[in-house]
Amino acid sequence: MYTEKLMQLFMNPKNVGRIEDADGIGEVGNPVCGDVMKIYLKIEDDRIVDVKFETFGCAAAIATSSMVTELVKGKTIEEALKVSNKDVAEALGGLPPQKVHCSLLAEEGIKAAVDDYLAKKDKTKREASETRQCAKA
Amino acid sequence: MNRFVYLDHSATTPVDQKVLEAMLPFFSMDFGNPNSLHTWGRKARQAVDQARDEVSRLINAEPSEIIFTGGGSEADNIAIKGVAFAKKDKGRHIITSAIEHHAVLDTCKWLEKEGFDITILPVDEYGTIRPEELRKAIRPDTILVTIHFANNEIGTVQPIEQLGNICREQGVLFHTDAVQAAGHISIDVKKLPIDLMTMAAHKMYGPKGVGALYIKKGVKIVPLIHGGGQERGLRSGTENTAGIVGFGKAAALASDRLAKDETEKERNLRDRLIDGILEKIEDAMLTGHRTERLPFHASFCFRYIEGESLLLRLDALGIGASSGSACTSGSLEPSHVLLAIGLPHEIAHGSLRLTLGKDTSEEDIDYVLENLPKVVESLRAMSPYGKRG
Structure with missing residues (x-):
């Protein structure tokens, strides 16, 4: 059901861990739904110089986390915000239909981390605590 | 492998x-x-x-x-x-x-x-x-x-x-x-x-x-x-x-x-597996009844990790297990059985079932007891909820 590329990344994910002095942190998902993704960004001059993730979830959640961190690394935050769930799924060679929500989570994880960075930067509080509903297959 | x-x-x-x-x-x-x-x-x-x-x-x-x-x-x-x-x-x-x-x-x-x-x-x-x-x-x-x-x-x-x-x-x-x-x-x-x-x-x-x-x-x-x-x-x-x-x-x-009471061997191996896992892995629980259970059946929930990841990582090591019922593993909802016994969703997501057979050996159990804790550890290290060293 999973592509070879996805299984490779699931078995050997890249960018796992946390960044202690992260400039932006995004946490999306819900343990009740079975997947939570936490993205840490290190940003210099509006460019993502380092990115790490921690994920609780299935193989697809772990692989999409890994893939999205690779896709945004080195990009400006503007470019990073353009990385869509489709880009993530395509880079993995496709996702089974019931796992598409994992790629959405990856896209949202980056957006949440960038939002957090911008909020801190602007010192304006943004509401980033939208409650997510469990994705349906 | x-x-x-x-x-x-x-x-x-x-x-x-x-x-x-x-x-x-x-x-x-x-x-x-x-x-x-x-x-x-x-x-x-x-x-x-x-x-x-x-x-x-x-x-x-x-x-x-x-x-x-x-x-x-x-x-x-x-x-x-x-x-x-x-x-x-x-x-x-x-x-x-x-x-x-x-x-x-x-x-x-x-x-x-x-x-x-x-x-x-x-x-x-x-x-x-x-x-x-x-x-x-x-x-x-x-x-x-x-x-x-x-x-x-x-x-x-x-x-x-x-x-x-x-x-x-x-x-x-x-x-x-x-x-x-x-x-x-x-x-x-x-x-x-x-x-x-x-x-x-x-x-x-x-x-x-x-x-x-x-x-x-x-x-x-x-x-x-x-x-x-x-x-x-x-x-x-x-x-x-x-x-x-x-x-x-x-x-x-x-x-x-x-008639020959050969299920006794399976039962003993099952008990060794259950005791070994609960001893070696923190935040693990047995699901189901401890004694009133099938002689070949062991099932657990591990906190902070998700069952599908666990079973696929075990599969990569040559261990065939399942998470919940094989019939429900394609769905996103945790198993109706685990919810019915009162487990919260986030714990039910971390379920693993190991069911032995008549030809399961001591060495097979040793192999699982050696590898399962490592797999659980590696996934917890990746989880935002895992214990940090």
Whole structure:
């Protein structure tokens, strides 16, 4: 059901861990739904110089986390915000239909981390605590 | 990869070599239709009759009380719908439990749409149905109680004798899905108050696609499949001779193992596995009952990680396991069984089931005990909830 590329990344994910002095942190998902993704960004001059993730979830959640961190690394935050769930799924060679929500989570994880960075930067509080509903297959 | 350790015998078992050998002649040599009167047909009929003897002996039933079906789910459907349609003028109330297999639960839900009234009994934290709950639920219009013998996901064995006795007292038919238990636990239908019982060959080293329904003498059901009148008119269709012969042989071998108490070895290995895992892995819990459980069954929940990741990482190490029921692993909702025993969603997501077989060895268990803690650790290290070193 999973592509070879996805299984490779699931078995050997890249960018796992946390960044202690992260400039932006995004946490999306819900343990009740079975997947939570936490993205840490290190940003210099509006460019993502380092990115790490921690994920609780299935193989697809772990692989999409890994893939999205690779896709945004080195990009400006503007470019990073353009990385869509489709880009993530395509880079993995496709996702089974019931796992598409994992790629959405990856896209949202980056957006949440960038939002957090911008909020801190602007010192304006943004509401980033939208409650997510469990994705349906 | 070092080893292959298959620990998913609740999903299915390998066909025993002796079973396969018994089946093979019936594909192309002794291929006759058991309903034919000639030599070829008689030979096939004789083989089906012998298999019926062997399956009946496994549970101490009469051969005439066994009908062969196309598997466990089919037998459940024949039992439940068969009783419902036969008794619908007497009453339309059916009682089941919250942790049944979908073959039972979904059949009941379908009957509900057809105008039947379904009561779903709750279970306690071990997945046991309390007999007093059943007693309270029975009404004058109750026609059937269907409660499984043992649970596939958490291994808990139900107090079948007590549950069945309540049904007998109240004059209600009692069906039990014994797909997980038959061939692994001694079952004597002459001693136990059971009216209908489902079995499947492939859970006891027989082939897939063959099941049986025990129907106690005198119990009337309506057939679902009409046609040539095979299986006492309760399941028409030319008999799956090779499959039925395989089931017969598998049942005979299971009877031998039970007589020799060979399940004791499995039980000891299971206990070593359970104790080892709970000792080596923090924040792990056993699901189901500790002692009232299937002799080959171990099931757990590990906090902070998700079951599919766990089973795929174990698979990469040559260990075959499952998370929840194999039938529910494609869905995103945690298993209905784990939720029914009161586990919160986030814990239920971290479920793992390891079910041993008759050929599981000490070394296999050692291999799991060596590798499972590492896999759990590696996934926890990746989880935002994991303990940090």
